[in-house]
Amino acid sequence: MQSPIDSDRRFFGWTRVDDAEVVAPGERLSWPRTVGIGLQHVVAMFGATFLVPVLTGFPPATTLLFSGIGTILFLLITRNRLPSYLGSSFAIIAPVTAAAASDGQSSALGGIVVVGALLVLIGVIVHFAGTRWIDVVMPPIVTGTIVALIGLNLAPSAKDNFEKQPVTATVTLVLLIASIALFRGLLGRLAIVISVVLGYLFAFARGEVDTSGIDSAAWIGLPHFQSPTFAWSVIPTFLPVVLVLVVENIGHVKSVAMMTGTDYDDRIGRALAADGLATVLAGSGGGSATTTYAENIGVMAATKVYSTAAYWVAGIAAIVLGLCPKVGAVIAAIPAGVLGGVTTALYGLVGIIGVHIWVSNRVDFAKPINQFTAAIPLVIGIANFTWAIGGVSFGGIAIGAVAALLIYHVLWLCGRWLGTAGVTAT
Template sequence: MTKTLIPGLGWTLYGDGRTIRPGDVVAPDERLSWGRTTGIGMQHVVAMFGATFLVPLITGFPPATTLLFSGLGTILFLIITAGRVPSYLGSSFAFLAPVGASMGQYGMSGALGGIVMTGAGLFLVGLLVHLAGTRWIQVLMPPVVTGAIVALIGLNLAPAAWDNVNVEPVTATVTIVSMLLAGVLFRGLLGRLSILVGVVVGYLVAWLRGEVDFSGVGEASWFGLPDFTAPTFHIGVIGLFLPVVLVLVAENVGHVKSVALMTHRDLDPVTGRALMADGVATMFAGSGGGSGTTTYAENIGVMASSRVYSTAAYWVAGLFAIALGLLPKVGALIATVPAGVLGGAGTVLYGMIGILGVRIWVQNRVDFANPINLAVAGVPLIIAVANFTMVFGDIVFEGIALGSFAALAIHHGMSLIARLRGTDPGAQREAEGAEEQALN
């Protein structure tokens, strides 16, 4: 990599800059020709766009502000990780429930304060990982706990999806069906953009049905800064946002491991930097009115299909997102997406978030014959779906927070008691297996 004043800025040209050798990949510190790099960077913008702008629409945040901070956050991430981890930082769906709950009590500024606090918490976790490694995260949050926390966030949002679907059920149904069909009708990039395709189709139907109001687009200027809002801080939102830190840790660690696997590089030493970088980007976004950020799985698909992991493409994507954020008409157009489309998209997305938790269980072969795992998975989901709520002074703990705490407490509490009593089902099966091997 070429030495530059800004970490991660400077790349070695891969081969002739045009052709990728069979079985090879373009590494993070390499790039293709700038024309091809720009094209791939634009693909990353398209891949992140649908999910990133849905979050501010659902929460009521300004879309242009979120786009601006997602681009700035991506650039910060690339600099802090010294260009070693290719990633786009888009809006995190983990913030939807706590933002919605806090806005009802403290308004948008209070929700932004919660986002800033979440970013600070993630930064501190990243600092600890940088100093002590990731082993303690695996001990604190084994797959059964991580899967439960991810799943309960998606399921907790189900009522919010229904509220929007109920406003415009026809448009919502068309949006849902379009998203589902796009995933199986199309191949390549278009197939991976099923969310965006569904939103576009649903939007067209809503427009034909007279459900779209374009008045704000005409009033918006072509160039200018988006709307900024300063955060305010309230102790009452801590319980709402604290579980999000756990989800962001899992998402970022998973992203780094996925990129390391695909690029055949050891990225464990930079995991702490990745967590700190997302924490800084989230704090930065919350300080001005943007949505909290996370590393985006959508963009991993673009890298896997193109075999280009160059961080140069992400610089292009980040700069382009910043440019979109400085076009008020774009933000105003995004803001015209009606409730029916949001409800349809939410139905699919929230369901997918829930199943992502299940996928974590499946991929890690979680043993549900073990009553401890069964309790860790089951009890928190009911707490989240029913949205159990507890109030301690000014702090409110709702379904996501209580479910997350329950997953951790049940796992570690039951495991400790089982070990002390000698009733740990996992240990018993290991002993039985060892005895069987000895007999054979």
């Protein structure tokens, strides 16, 4: 495999390989095969990427457009040697939903812009200072708790959609489980897409799909753009999302490094800044926040093709889809029952990702410091505690995230100073 330094000298000069078992980021297959791999990446990201705008009320075509633009921007900033697709972040759903309900959708876009700007700032700091300070401020018990409470905070939203069309929701959920059980490889990873498509057809047969918007939509045209506004009352709810995006991006870079055998630690800062800039751009035009996608890591793991050329194909394809209002109208017409069925699983999976962070980092729950760092914020997030002060309202995600940080660091400092049970097991 080529080192990133050597390959930087030939920014777009991929070396063609035809029979290699593993294709490095600076290499590519023939263009027909590269296009095929790129389209697999589109299919892999599509299910999760379009669900976020549908669930938050953003135009799906706009989000797809900015997803493609963000991916290309990411490749440019990381100097075309870090393979990644930037799709919609599920961590943004809860604060967007809360902000849109209280201050309108434009204020939610303002929150997304703030998230992106902070991520850019963190990326710049990491580029020059490294990631050690992140590990100190946000150890695995804290990051896992924040990720888990964001996912579980969304449970009432899944319940509301499920109850609107319970038969369709149940069928969709059963189809999702069946797809996971019956299919392997790429089809198994596309279980979300398969269940949504089949659930959509089932709902259509039951007369639950409103096709008026599909019929009137043009095949080619610009998506709907919207400008952000900034309301200080909603911005605190978005701040924990920054932590989640940091964790997701670092995890992605580490995963790619493990698969390719190349050390990409020097690119973590660039990756964070690139995702932040893509998020700022998306929020400024009406799209959803972006993040690096595990779904596309799955495609790389299955194909052993890590070529960034395939991601250029995927990014361009997403832009083309974003310029087709008909596709956006079809996505926007997904009925509540289908969304209720699939999000019952997806929101829970976001919570489980937090648990996975605990498990993979061997968090010791025999220690009171870990027990209470997780226990209290999870209840705050799941019950969606609220606290209004000075005209600014804080929701369960913001309160829970701050609680996780404060509880951990207060117990750690007191435990080290006084030798109490805050740190060691009783």
